[in-house]
Amino acid sequence: MDFKTEFKPLTVQPQEIESKSFEIITEELGEHPFTPEQYPVVQRIIHASADFELGRNIVFHPGAVEAGIEAIRSGKKIVADVQMVQVGISKPRIQKFGGSVDVYISDPDVMEEAKRLNTTRAIISMRKAVREAEGGIYAIGNAPTALLELIRMVKEGEAKPGLIIGMPVGFVSAAESKDELRKLDIPFITNLGRKGGSTVVVAAVNALAIMAEKKA
Amino acid sequence: MDFKTEFKPLTVQPQEIESKSFEIITEELGEHPFTPEQYPVVQRIIHASADFELGRNIVFHPGAVEAGIEAIRSGKKIVADVQMVQVGISKPRIQKFGGSVDVYISDPDVMEEAKRLNTTRAIISMRKAVREAEGGIYAIGNAPTALLELIRMVKEGEAKPGLIIGMPVGFVSAAESKDELRKLDIPFITNLGRKGGSTVVVAAVNALAIMAEKKA
Numbered sequence: 001m002d003f004k005t006e007f008k009p010l011t012v013q014p015q016e017i018e019s020k021s022f023e024i025i026t027e028e029l030g031e032h033p034f035t036p037e038q039y040p041v042v043q044r045i046i047h048a049s050a051d052f053e054l055g056r057n058i059v060f061h062p063g064a065v066e067a068g069i070e071a072i073r074s075g076k077k078i079v080a081d082v083q084m085v086q087v088g089i090s091k092p093r094i095q096k097f098g099g100s101v102d103v104y105i106s107d108p109d110v111m112e113e114a115k116r117l118n119t120t121r122a123i124i125s126m127r128k129a130v131r132e133a134e135g136g137i138y139a140i141g142n143a144p145t146a147l148l149e150l151i152r153m154v155k156e157g158e159a160k161p162g163l164i165i166g167m168p169v170g171f172v173s174a175a176e177s178k179d180e181l182r183k184l185d186i187p188f189i190t191n192l193g194r195k196g197g198s199t200v201v202v203a204a205v206n207a208l209a210i211m212a213e214k215k216a
Numbered sequence: 217m218d219f220k221t222e223f224k225p226l227t228v229q230p231q232e233i234e235s236k237s238f239e240i241i242t243e244e245l246g247e248h249p250f251t252p253e254q255y256p257v258v259q260r261i262i263h264a265s266a267d268f269e270l271g272r273n274i275v276f277h278p279g280a281v282e283a284g285i286e287a288i289r290s291g292k293k294i295v296a297d298v299q300m301v302q303v304g305i306s307k308p309r310i311q312k313f314g315g316s317v318d319v320y321i322s323d324p325d326v327m328e329e330a331k332r333l334n335t336t337r338a339i340i341s342m343r344k345a346v347r348e349a350e351g352g353i354y355a356i357g358n359a360p361t362a363l364l365e366l367i368r369m370v371k372e373g374e375a376k377p378g379l380i381i382g383m384p385v386g387f388v389s390a391a392e393s394k395d396e397l398r399k400l401d402i403p404f405i406t407n408l409g410r411k412g413g414s415t416v417v418v419a420a421v422n423a424l425a426i427m428a429e430k431k432a
Contacts, residue, residue: 014336017360021387050385050410051267084414087299120230144233169266169415171237194266197415198300199385 021047028052037065041189041207048203049195057192059182064163065208067187068137071162072212075099077133078205081122081140081168088202089139093209104128122146130159137163137208141201144173151180163187165204167196237263244268253281257405257423264419265411273408275398280379281424283403284353287378288428291315293349294421297338297356297384304418305355309425320344338362346375353379353424357417360389367396379403381420383412 025046034042038060046055072078075098080086086103094101104110104125114121122143129138130153138161140147147166153159166181167190168174178190189204241262250258254276262271288294291314296302302319310317320326320341330337338359345354346369354377356363363382369375382397383406384390394406405420 014338014359014361017386017388024387047387048385048413050387050390050412083303084300084418087303088414122230143230145230169264170233171240171263171266172233174266196266197264198304199413199415202300 018047025055029055032056034058034060035065037211040211041065041204044203044207045200048199051195054191054195054200057195059188059190059192061184061186061188064187064189065211068163068165068189068205068208069212069215071135071137072099072209073097073215074135076162077102077136079103079129079133079136079138080201081105081125081138081146082142082198084198085139085141085201085205088198089205090209093206093213097212102129102133104132120145123149126150126153126159130161134160135162137161137165137205139165139201139205140168141196141198142168142170144168144170144177147177147181148173151177151184154184154186161186163189165189165201167191167200167204169195169197169200234263241271245271248272250274250276251281253427256427257281257420260419260423261416264415267411270407270411270416273411275404275406275408277400277402277404280403280405281427284379284381284405284421284424285428285431287351287353288315288425289313289431290351292378293318293352295319295345295349295352295354296417297321297341297354297362298358298414300414301355301357301417301421304414305421306425309422309429313428318345318349320348336361339365342366342369342375346377350376351378353377353381353421355381355417355421356384357412357414358384358386360384360386360393363393363397364389367393367400370400370402377402379405381405381417383407383416383420385411385413385416 025043042055042058078101080103083103086101089101105121110121110124110128114124122145126146126149138150147168175194181188181190241259258271258274294317296317296319299319302317305317321337326337326340326344330340338361342362342365363384391410397404397406
């Protein structure tokens with residue numbers, strides 16, 4: 001058998017792969033508790049993780065999706081906790097509205113300050129972020145310490161995020177940081193448990209950006 | 217209650233978080249089928265995904281770990297399918313041995329050729345990669361079409377990878393592409409099913425790089 005022929009049905013175009021995937025997700029997910037505004041975010045998260053358990057455990061603050069779309073449409077900054085999140089977010093849609101996707105964790109001043117205070121670069125990067133990105137979207141997929149520091153600053157009135165997407169993955173402090181996030185009465189998207197990570201957070205931001213574009 | 221005090225126990229240093237996480241993983245995973253050489257890769261994948269189901273379903277070609285370590289130690293290139301994989305891989309360990317982490321999917325010549333042939337950039341990027349990175353490690357976390365094209369080139373004698381880490385995530389062609397990879401008799405690391413993605417592939421490469429460094 002000719003190998004190229006054998007594989008023909010699998011090598012479809014990316015756009016076709018995506019729509020077929022979304023059909024499968026909707027079919028296999030079945031009943032779910034999400035609103036029509038929330039569902040595209042959940043769908044894209046499942047698409048990026050192939051994990052229905054993760055998808056079912058996404059938790060939205062009631063105003064989260066609207067706040068995210070509004071932040072993107074008004075050109076607010078998106079703050080990524082790590083570079084993987086930054087590069088994963090589709091830029092043209094964000095830039096179209098005047099926004100940008102920024103990451104501070106490897107900035108020389110952040111690294112220096114973290115060393116001086118004997119704390120994590122993740123924590124210091126959030127302190128810098130709240131100075132640089134008021135009203136922005138905070139996309140945190142990795143460092144629970146970053147999320148906890150952001151929550152602290154919100155509680156103490158030092159930070160006013162437009163939306164926090166807080167889904168750090170991990171075994172130590174990750175689930176706990178998300179429990180704290182759910183107690184806030186500001187827009188957030190998070191999930192229950194240990195799962196999460198860069199790809200999941202990227203999926204959430206990209207879903208919001210697509211919705212922001214459609215509204216245009 | 218003082219908020220900073222309340223959170224004190226959670227904000228530990230990244231190194232402590234990592235070792236504590238690894239302890240939890242080993243304890244919760246319990247019995248497993250992996251060799252002592254394979255286990256650090258599995259452990260780091262679970263660390264990056266918090267997903268034991270994914271971890272248990274990792275499949276190694278018998279020579280995979282040794283081949284990966286050898287490729288890194290001899291300074292072979294690491295090819296990432298997308299930029300998220302490229303930025304996630306820890307560079308100093310790779311560069312120490314003279315290697316680099318490269319991604320071709322957004323190269324102008326790749327984009328042009330994909331357009332000309334009406335095919336995916338992922339496929340064309342793999343054709344470029346085999347010319348640029350003989351004996352290298354191919355880290356594919358996203359595009360099944362990239363993995364299928366690489367498999368085709370291996371079968372037809374056009375590609376000689378040192379190791380293929382093939383874990384594209386997704387609902388269309390992803391699991392099938394991994395089924396094809398497992399039939400090859402060259403070093404591979406893959407997983408059963410739909411899960412995978414950038415963070416998982418990055419974890420595998422970083423685990424190999426740490427082992428390569430320890431052997432030094």
